[in-house]
Amino acid sequence: MNDAELRGEFRAVRDSIDALTQGLTLLAEGQRAQTDLMTVMMEAITAPPxxxxxxxxxxxxxxxxxxxxxxxxxxxxxxxxxxxxxxxxxxxxxxxxxxxxxxxxxxxxxxx
CATH class of the missing domain: 1.20.5 (Single alpha-helices involved in coiled-coils or other helix-helix interfaces)
Structure with a gap:
């Protein structure tokens, strides 16, 4: 592989890593929001009437x-x-x- 091909492959790997990082970041934010929602729900459920x-x-x-x-x-x-x-x-x-x-x-x- 020549230098141009390696750069193209490297760019593709970097783009893939960026896309995975963005996806995992969004997934973590969604889980954080769900955790906050579950916390509020549990507080409401366990609160005395x-x-x-x-x-x-x-x-x-x-x-x-x-x-x-x-x-x-x-x-x-x-x-x-x-x-x-x-x-x-x-x-x-x-x-x-x-x-x-x-x-x-x-x-x-x-x-x-």
Whole structure:
């Protein structure tokens, strides 16, 4: 091989080494970026979860439902006693309207 051929071969080897170096540099940069991404992901995965307001909210909902249930039970009791009183009042009014009561408005024992 003459001097010109050796220079051409040497240039081709140098270009190949430069291309490989550039490729390896890009590969290393990509791996560095992936390592940084994996580090961030691992930190996020292992971090304790943020505090949740769910338990306090559920306790408030339960307390409200408990209060509403107690109120409904009391209302049912009041309505139950009201029904009896209303029935007596309606019957008294009916007896008064048809004249089946004494001077004090009391219903006669025999219904007249």
């Amino acid at each position: 943020p505090p949740s307001e769910m338990a306090a909210t559920l306790e408030r909902i339960f307390a409200t439902l408990d209060t509403q249930t107690e109120t409904l039970v009391r209302m049912a009791q009041v309505l139950g006693t009201m029904a009896e009183g209303m029935e007596r009042a309606v019957m008294r009014g009916l007896h008064r309207a048809v004249g089946n009561c004494d001077a004090d408005g009391e219903v006669a024992e025999d219904g007249r």
